Structure formats: structure tokens, C-alpha cells
Amino acid sequence: DAKTTQPPSMDCAEGRAANLPCNHSTISGNEYVYWYRQIHSQGPQYIIHGLKNNETNEMASLIITEDRKSSTLILPHATLRDTAVYYCTLGNEKLTFGTGTRLTIIP
């Protein structure tokens, strides 16, 4: 059972904001939303996580809807190095990774 649903691929122009959506309609009350990204053949890299409130760090912003059934990861000024597969995961006791969104930044 897929716990998160993400579009398989997205393109974004370099310098623009990349908005990556994730649906998690069956999220339980104590599960956090985590975002990771994986550049080809490397280990995934943590980006950000949140429970209810919106979060921002030096890499990205995370917007979680009030009902917590979906979220959006925002990369404010995408660069070519942001080309990667982005995973939205739910975490409590363990993380469950789906197939992610392949984000391609276009020069």
C-alpha cells in the first residue's frame, strides 16, 4: 500500500521556484512528513520534515495543509544541482519510501 503519492516527473526552469506536491491522505496523527532527495547512484539526502506547521530551512520550505493530507516541497530558486529524485515519506517508527518525483531543472 502506497502511503504517499507523487507525480513521477516534473520539469522546472533554472532560477524559478520548484513546487513538488505529495498526497498522504491516510497519514496518522503522529506521523511526520519527511522529504529526501537522491542524486543518481548516491545515498538519499535529508531535506526537511514537519508535523503540522510549515517549515523552512536553508534548502527548502515545506507547506503542510491544515488537514495534513497533502504537502508541498518548495525549492525557492532551483539550480541545475537540484536535479534529482525527490521522495516524500511519512515517519513514525520507520520511513516508507515511494517511487518519488524525478525533478529535472532546465537551463
Next chain:
Amino acid sequence: DGGITQSPKYLFRKEGQNVTLSCEQNLNHDAMYWYRQDPGQGLRLIYYSQIVNDFQKGDIAEGYSVSREKKESFPLTVTSAQKNPTAFYLCASSSMGLVSEQYFGPGTRLTVT
């Protein structure tokens, strides 16, 4: 320089042989994890451990075994019982138990022929 190391980066074995993948961390993390990734797929959890001498099965534990004798080390053995062992194996660790970001190693690509 703190981090997670996995060795070797590439590993080749003949069918029917057990093989052990190494994972070491010097981040003083309590929890460690093993994932498997197949081409074009996401990560699937094999085993995880929250404390020394204790570990739990993940979603695809059959054909694998682990040990956690030291906090820093969490080796994974791929046994001959694993039907499709060829995959990319990733080790991760985290602090504060489980609600914390996971740090991943560079991975080991295992090919069994």
C-alpha cells in the same frame, strides 16, 4: 570527519554464496537501518535497529540477517535464501530514535550471477 561508510562500493558474488555488507557510522547515532533499492524504484526497509543487541524486521527481511553488537556497526548478510539479491543496498542512521532525519551512506551495489 563524521559520517556513514559502506564498503565495498561494488560487490560481485556467485549465486548460492552468503555475502556480508559493511556499515559503520561515527555520528554516535542510536538507530541504524538497511534499505534495498531496485532500478527505478524507491527504497524498501530490510531491517532496523534502535539500540545495541536489538533489531526489528522491516518490510522485506526474508533472506537477510543483521547483527548490532556495537553502536557504530550494523552489518547486513545477504543469504543464499534471498531469491533476487542483485540490488543497491543503502545503510542509514539517525539520532533520537526514529523521529529524526536519517543520514545515508553511499551504498553498495551487489551483483549476484
